[in-house]
Amino acid sequence: MSRAGFVPAPLARLPWRVIGLVLAIGCFGLVVLYSAANGSIHPWALPQAVRFFVFLGGALVLSWVPEDWWKRGALPVYGVLMVMLVLVELLGAVRGGSQRWLDLGFIRLQPSELMKVAIVLACARFYDMLPVAEIRRFGALWPAALLIGFPGALVMLQPDLGTALMICGGGATVVFLAGVPLRLFVGGALGVAVVIPLAVNFLLHDYQRNRVLIFLDPESDPLGTGYHISQSKIAIGSGGIWGKGFLNGTQSHLDYLPEGQTDFVFATMAEEWGLVGGVLLIAAFFLVIRWGIGVSLRAQGRFARLTAAGLATTIFFYVAINLMMVMGLAPVVGIPLPLVSFGGSAQMTTMLCLGILLSIDRANRLAPRR
Known part of the structure; x- marks a missing residue:
């Protein structure tokens, strides 16, 4: 039992402040979705509420998983998801012009969402196994580059530029934090700078290329490709x-704002709650991410440190890319605002990140002080 004698000690040890923040963000998202549907719990708020509390319960269950289990399962899970990504290319269900899902009958699964978490675990496991003396050599970089590059390329074929960027960003964060020399990152950045123009002209689909061009000049097609950004x-x-x-927003209620319940939900919220609501929501996300970084700093093993930092950064990428997207500071790449946007995939990924962070935090609390 806890000191107060009312709450069992295992429950009392949970970081209830950050869980409370997640609850506050999720419930505020339900309020925004309720308003986006013109004051109705259908079709968005009710399904979102069910998923939110189910996934939150799942995150609390994951907090009891021993840290070693994540370490032992990192590479096997990565391998299974790689096979699933290949199967998506061969047998995947097509929806909205994209082939991103595996239809298993009882559930339609998007393996690329789970890969956002798996890539962090796999890269952290690789550097955990690598001797410290090898970190600053080229051999510490190319295996991680392959771990990141293969799923990134498969996801780009779906096509899903936003998710591919998230996978590459999460993996690159772990590589950087592992201690790979900065000169190798500079060389990689120069290589990417050379490849970007070629990718824009030859690899991206027409609609993706148009989104990049509209980002550079939003007013060139305000009623076409640039409509989303302009209305946002x-x-x-x-x-x-x-x-x-x-309930007084006009852009969303009069259907001027496309996807006001998914990718552009922040614009829906900001119209009704203003700058104050936006700042408070961003501050809540900041505190959750700050807690995740703190879990990394308190971890006593290399795998746990890299995993916690990578997962906290994954949540950060969700928030930062979405906010930059809806404000016209980045191309529209289909990244939702976690715990707020309608949809189960991003919510599941975010709660999975939270559950693993809670697991590592629990191990930190039980480990002897050093």
């Missing part, structure tokens, strides 16, 4: 400091 900026700007008030 109008919605955010019209909210002002305090917003128009709950």
Whole structure:
């Protein structure tokens, strides 16, 4: 039992402050989705609420998984997901012009979402096995580059530029934090700078290429490809400091704002809750990510440190890319706002990150101080 004698000690040891923050973000997201449906729990708020509390319960269950289990399962899980990504190319279900799902009958699974977590675990496991003396050699970089590059390339074929960027970003973060020399990163960055123009012209699909060009000049096609960004900026700007008030948004309620319940949910929220609501939501995400980085700093093993930092950064990428996207600071790449946007895939990935972080945090609390 806890000191107060009312709460069992295992429950009392959970970081309830960060769990409370996650609850607050998720419940606020339900309020936004309720408003986006013109004051109705259908079709978005109710399914989102069910998924949110189921996934949150799953994250709490994952907090009891021993840290060693994540270490032992990292590479096998990565291998299974690689096979599933290949099967997506061969047998995947097509929806909205993209081939990203495996239809298993009882569930339609998107392996690329799970790969966002698996790539962090796999790269952390690789550097955990690598002798410290080898970290600063080229042999510490190319195996990780292959671990990251193969799933990134398969996801690009689906096509899913946003998820491919998330996978590459999460893996690259672990590689950097593992201590690979900066000169190798500079060389890699120069290589990427050379490849980007070729990729834009030859690898990206037409709609992806148009999104990049519209990002550089949003006003060139305000009623076509640039419509999403233009309407998002109008919605955010019209909210002002305090917003128009709950259920009083016009851009979303009059259907000027496309995807106001998914990718552009932040614009829906900012129109009604204003700058104050936006800052408070961003601050809540910041505190959750800050806690994740703190879990990494307190971890006593290399695998746990790299995994916690990589997962916290994955959540950061979700938030940062979505906010930059809806504000016109980055191309529209289909990254939702975690725990707020309608949809189960990003919510599942975020809760999986949270569950593993809770597991590592629990191991930190039980480990002897050093």
